[in-house]
Amino acid sequence: MHDIRLMIPGPTPVPDEVLREMARPMINHRSPMFSAILADCRKGAQWLYRTSHDVIFMTASGTGGLEAALVNVLSPGDRVLSLVSGVFGKRFADMAQVFGAEVHRVETRAGEAYDPARVAEALEAGPFKAVLMTHNETSTAVLNPIEQVAAMVRARWPEALILVDAVSGLGSAPLETDAWGLDVVVSGSQKAFSVPPGLAMLAVSPRAWQAVGEARCPRFYFDLGKARDFDAKGQTPWTPAISVFYALAKALERMQAEGLEGILGRHLELTTGLRSGLRALGMELLVKDEAAASRAVTAVFPPAGVAPSDFRKRMQAQYGIVLAGGQGALTDSIFRVGHLGHCSRVDILGCLAALESVLVELGAPVEPGRGVAGAQLAWQQPRPAAVGA
Ligand SMILES: Cc1ncc(COP(=O)(O)O)c(C=O)c1O
Structure with missing residues (x-):
């Protein structure tokens, strides 16, 4: 459980x-x-x-x-x-x-x-x-x-x-x-x-x-x-x-x-960590432009051959992590990771680690650990200013 x-x-x-x-x-x-x-x-x-x-x-x-x-x-x-x-x-x-x-x-x-x-x-x-x-x-x-x-x-x-x-x-x-x-x-x-x-x-x-x-x-x-x-x-x-x-x-x-700077800074940091981790794993993001990347949710294409619905089911069944599906025309092609509100670095690291494990199990060509390391490395960089969309 x-x-x-x-x-x-x-x-x-x-x-x-x-x-x-x-x-x-x-x-x-x-x-x-x-x-x-x-x-x-x-x-x-x-x-x-x-x-x-x-x-x-x-x-x-x-x-x-x-x-x-x-x-x-x-x-x-x-x-x-x-x-x-x-x-x-x-x-x-x-x-x-x-x-x-x-x-x-x-x-x-x-x-x-x-x-x-x-x-x-x-x-x-x-x-x-x-x-x-x-x-x-x-x-x-x-x-x-x-x-x-x-x-x-x-x-x-x-x-x-x-x-x-x-x-x-x-x-x-x-x-x-x-x-x-x-x-x-x-x-x-x-x-x-x-x-x-x-x-x-x-x-x-x-x-x-x-x-x-x-x-x-x-x-x-x-x-x-x-x-x-x-x-x-x-x-x-x-x-x-x-x-x-x-x-x-x-x-x-x-x-x-927490303060406004703290809240907005945390959301930007979580976004940056997750996006860096996913990219390090070789995954494709729907939003290519960093300036246009939502600070609340990230949309991801799973590797070829992996159905988003199957992937999400396994994430929930094995790790208890509930991800969102795509909507409208994107329903069958993406999944979305929410990092909105009460969310921390630990959640992002846990999500990346679970995601790596599930993808490996599904036979996708990802190297376990790379996603987690991608986020960790991103967070070593100086924290970007959160002000200014
Ligand atoms: C941008 C945006 N607008 C509107 C809504 C609809 O809000 P609700 O489902 O609370 O009616 C949502 C819900 O996800 C949303 O994300």
Whole structure:
């Protein structure tokens, strides 16, 4: 028997100290006790988001947060530019379309980040009410250049709203909500926070609040206006996931103790170690460009003749390590290793060692020990600065 070691890009492993918070008894969500927890979470989230404006919590998974972002600022017929670098970018665009937006898409090839030149060209077809972006495209393990692209949007269409899916990106790679001029930024509790699923968070800029007042998409549960009114009273409009709030408050306390530099530096270090180890083993990575490599997840092609599903089954059965499969068109060709949230060097070394053993057993031409050594050697190099995507 093995303990399960989740190495998927969410849900992420929950530290014991955070998990224990979930066992606390229920409280009245219309009480000062709940308001105090909400206030702690808001303060912690503002710190992580790098914003002095509102952060609104909704009891939902990340997708609920993305739906809230769209329906609260858009009206049917609005023109929207969607930057798509994988399954999640496509889903965000599809959602906008479902709510009646006229969606223009710029799609990149799998494993590539947004191309600023193509974005510049697409922006010429504006004006757009909103531009949709994915900070960390989890399906292809790509980190997009949000700062650069947001600046281009702001320069060309100053009124356009910038809506960012940072569900898996926030807390793994740099993201500056206020400094980059982002209007709605969505994240989820089960990602870098290392909290169970259940809470979506939305940073909302003053410009976005103005749009909330004008938008005509129908909404009820996800009404940001209602959420703001209740937030002012230290409450949420509907019964919140109280236990997840307990956990989130503790997780944010731990994150602030580690510090932003520490958190982002650790994610970059884990990414660099894993990528170096896999390359040392001769494995092919989906994302070739280091600057575009996700700090939350790494997408890998197994050696020829090894089926990703078989490989993943063996990793779990023999070592308890749970890896993610590919998504969309990549389902049968890659596997993904999550290194998001509560993850350390030991996890990366253990994963590489297990991976080597399983590949050898499957007859792949890899030399045991090389992957582990690749990571160890990478970590001998001076630690790269984590700031700057
Ligand atoms: C980038 C991104 N967006 C959206 C989602 C959807 O979030 P959820 O499954 O919490 O609804 C995910 C989940 O993996 C994601 O990684």
